[in-house]
Amino acid sequence: MANEAAWIKSEKANLEVGPTEKYAPGPHDILIKTHAIAFNPLEASIQKLAIFPITYPAILGSSLAGTVEAVGSAVTAFQAGDRVAASRSPTTIGDKRYGAYQRFALAASSSAAKLDPAVSFADAVSVITNVRTAAAALSVYLGLEKPVLDAAAPPARNEKVLIYGGSSSLGALAVKYAVDAGYAVTTTSSAANRALVEGLGPKHVLDHTVGAEALGKGLVALGPFDANGGAGSWYTVLPSMGPESLPEGVERRFQSFSSVLGEEGNQELRRWLVEVYVPEGLKRGKLGMVKVEKVKGGLEAIQGALDRLFARVSGTKLVLEL
Template identity: 35%
Template sequence: MSPNNFAAVLPVAQGTITVGPVAYPTLPPGGVILRNTIVAFNPVDWKIARGGNRPIEYPAILGYSYGGVVEAVDEAVSRVKKGDYVFTQNPKAGGFQRFSAADAKFVGKVDEKSVDDAAAVVLNVRTIIGAAVEAGLDRPKDTKTANPSNGKKALVYGGSSSLGALAIQYLVQAGYTVISTSSPANHALVSGFKAAAVVDHTQAADAVIAALKQHGPYDFAFDAISTPPATAINAAVLGAQSGDIVLYSVGPPPADVEIPKNVTRVVKAWPGALAASDPSFDEWVFVKYIPEAVAAGTLKSVPLELVHGGLGAVDEALRKLEKGVSAQKLILYPWEDAPKDEL
């Protein structure tokens, strides 16, 4: 008899999330079933929940990056076994429940103490790597030490965001000199990720642009914020350079921001782009890079912030994320509100 499963369910687009019993997942071909112990929140979760602007099937169980213990494994899977601690970035979501199914190619094995950290970083690590692969950048040759400097500069706008922090670390490990931005309150945090310089983005836009220009020119540019003001600043900085350059972004193009002729702004669902363009690289991310770099401490999330209340607190966490968080990553333990006899 299968265990009882509960989930935080979004019944319809822009509906109210409710917690209740759901079916225990079916083991998919080439897949695994997990007992979810942690789910990490990402902007895509609240954007779907509040905006309803992505084609998904309802009722829906969101939660794209999470981790836990393997409960069952398809016979074709050799990467993990029952009882292993794993993390996943599941394209089909499903993290906001106690048990879930996932494709094993999007699962990585870690030790118990690394599950939270690996689950917290996986979606954003695959985001920056997806952009880096498209740009043809060098990749880290080792998970514990950085490549020798390649003499190239990278701009990462928004270094205190979860995505920006991981972008800095990955690019530094790949041998790039990284210039980033943050508020003064988060300057030490971003510097700790080994950004060579951190510009105060709370200054007037002209001052931010001037400071970033001073540290350039840049060989690679990644906008982890991608709001209209951030896009305008990046466009002005890169537009002043000679030669063409791509601005890799994560949000739709703002209608009211003029992009200079030498700048091409590219937006994709970068994890999906990585899986489609270079499956072997993506396998390296799950099997080697994230497990080893997290264990070695060379890949770190911004501080984790636990939202208490188990599945019943999913809506609270989404609202907090929608309002905006900086220098922290929201996580939740799906079993925290479970009856003691089910633990």
């Protein structure tokens, strides 16, 4: 079967579906036949706002799941036919071969998780990228312990953790990660998604629609928050979109958090994520998942999904099945 992709051919252009080659995996890569693609808000911002410099034409997309078509010469953990979910490495953003928006895509074998037959591609792809970001932000940057999947109850810890936006797909994964590691989590949600967020087990859920002043007072009353990665640090997964007013002494810290998983000192965490936490967490229903909404229409439907994400989607993960 020939390959086909949804291309972005110039800055801020709409996607166009067209042919591309079927790639040969490098020594440490796997070639995946795509069965499901998950969409992340950052991808919509890259397309709509060109917030990162990339070379055009390009193939976007960071989350895919499917079956292994071929493996590189140095790959021993996977073989053709394996069911996997994979996250695009930040180092491959400029390489079209690794973009998720195509029928066959390459992935670094170190970024892929093998899936139990009972786990759907849609569920797996909905978490594979954001769980890496959540784990890196919480365990590397904030210094939190990892959750213990086998524990009957999480270990009790005294630290308070603030995770803003518990109803987003990333926020829900982060809340569950910290809760299952034993931390007292405070998070935010709208009334519409409160039941979803409360089901993740945080100690406090504040309504973020009450206004900045009232919300700020509520957070101050519940603080101080211990695991903050350094006083005055605000860790965020989006860059500033324009002028903003921050309290004195507070610094926005934006970066590709998951990129640190490739560093030498974090290899154990990376392996645990793809070999244990993701496959076992999905199998046991232990991950903080929001509702998955399946998008229909093939690669041609990707532009519509990005349009919806840019307009804002809450409490739901959009997933395209091929």
